[in-house]
Amino acid sequence: MRVTNSMMLRSTLRDLNTSLGRLQESQQRATTGKANLRMSDNPTATSAAMSTRQDLRRNEQMGKELDDAKSWLDAADSALTNGLTTLGRAREIAIAAANTGGASQGASREAYAAQIRAMRSELMSLANTKVGDRSVFAGTAAGNAYDATGAYTGDNGMVVRDVAPSLSMTVNVTGTAAFGVGGSGAGNVFDVLDRLATAIQNGDSSAMAAEQVNLVSATDTMSSATAVIGVQGERILEIANRSADDKLRLETQLSNVEDVDIVQALIESKEQETRYQASLQVAAKIIPPSLMDFLR
């Protein structure tokens, strides 16, 4: 094949340009730390990276919901545990009041009744525990769960949090579930305590006995509510651990897909630089000579 000067010049320029292009790309990789400078460099990696990023953002969002769920559960848990202690004391006082006899002294009966009333208001303030500006036992209603008369001003709404992919958890207990249903029958725990105090004041032993039974069932109701909350609390801790592990795994995955090994990138960059210089030197040597140099 006949080779001419313009052919050689053209192919040399092309090769130099290609070499320079490769050099530029490897330098860009080393500088940005990204294996793919554009999404089209590796379409499969782009797809994988986008999915992983979405999962990471989801994981972060669920972390926030986990924290919120934890604060709800912790608040309910401590309120109910304290409530159970208070109810236990109330039962002791009820028994003591009953044992004092029907014709007990007025003063000690008044004292017992006053204590019961004090416990009732303590229990009421526990029932109105807040997380942020939300009442923990009020469901999805605004304002307090119970008003001063012991009537329930909340509703039956459930508060649900998405704590893990495809896992949602109810993080509240309504007032009616924890403290009993007011209005009909024995009423809620506040009604019971109210009547108990009145019964003690009046020395009404049959009423006291009836209210003691009611108190026991109110305690049972509160206990089961506490148990439910306790179980949820444990689950939340497990889920939080898993979530942290997931986050680490996703971040590693993302790095594997997107990032370039910096040492490898630097070596490649240096290699391309050397190649480019070699091409330049060769080009300088082959272009000049021609027959003219030898014809004198």
Add this chain to the structure above:
Amino acid sequence: MPNISSLNTAYSGLAAQRRVLDVTAHNIANVNTKGYHVQRVDLVSAGSTTSGLFAGASKTNGVNSDALSRSYDELLAARASREDASLSSATTSSSTMAAIEQIFPEPGDTGIANQLDQFWSSWSAVATSPGSTAARTDLLAKASALSSSLNRAATDLQGVSDAAAARTSSLAIDVNAMAKQLAEVNKAITTSLTPNPDLLDHRDILLNSLAKLTGATTRPAADGLVDVYVGNRALVVGEYTEQMDGSSGTLTWTNGNQPVNAPSGEAAALAATMTDVVPRYRAALDTVASALVSGVNALHTVGYDRTSTTGRSFFDPTRTTAATITLSADVAGQPNNIAAGAPVLPGPTAPGVLDGEQARAIAKLADSVTGPNNAYKTMISGLAAETNAATSRAILQEQVAAGATRDAESVGSVNLDEEMANLVSAQRAYEANARVIKAVDDMLSFLMQSFG
């Protein structure tokens, strides 16, 4: 017996060698000229060209140096032209795809994927604290940012198409100018007695440029003319040309307003950009927007806001394309109108004021198979793959075109070593012919002296 005619013979030799020198000088001067083909003097012995009664017995001899040829291989040149046209097309396609790719900075933290996820997160935040005005206001801000991004992306896509339209317009002007020049060169070639190699080179350069722009092909016609066809229609026939018009954005023939069916070249890639590539991606983006609008609105209209009102839409339901998506008047600037509460089943009954279940359901649209996240991811995957393919094709075609050009140049371009050798041999031949003249002159002058 020395004869005056020997002087003529030697003189024809001198003239021939001077002609060779001229042509060699012309070649050397054009060593770096693009599209130049090496010219050679075709030296033909003069005795062989006479015919008639005195053929064979003729005493006119010497060398005839009128014929000039250029080193040109039609097949290789046509192939190089075709591959250049394909290269032009592939490069234009590749840069269009790169332009579209830059509109979507994925994967990354600044693209629409991130904004979609932040949008869903802010719905979760409202679900968690439905009573918080701050969370609701933040949701409106994120929604607004998302719709602006979609609007902007649609505008940018249209910009790519508009740039192609502008380029088509200037391409039409270039084609028209070249076609006119080609017609004039055709005319000049027919009016000259022997074809002028430089004119032929000029015509080949114009043909190559036209091929790169429109994928034009050539057909030889009578009298050394060349006809140029784009698609099935003639652009240049002998000295007559058609004109193209690109002012409307599409390339059309001026006579009859038919669209130009460019088979290859830049025009073909530009047409594909405007009629196929950009509309496809706009449609894909519109799918994302409409999935967003319909998905969110379907849940939002049955939800309850802070005043227990239902039936509000979140996005304007009449604007479902990426270019037009916007917040509806129901919620814009009114964070309390966001319907976070879900109807109490078997409803519809208004839920508690602090219920956030509808907001939670909307946040879950992030994972929906028919939702905007999935539609967007599909679009981006397609874009990445298509851009990758276009780039690979351009690189491959570049190599093919380089090979074809090299083969054509191998035949046609100037080799300085060859020219140097020619120069030296022409010089020696000239000296030899001059010596012959001197020898005849000496003999004649001796004769004159002897008899004079």
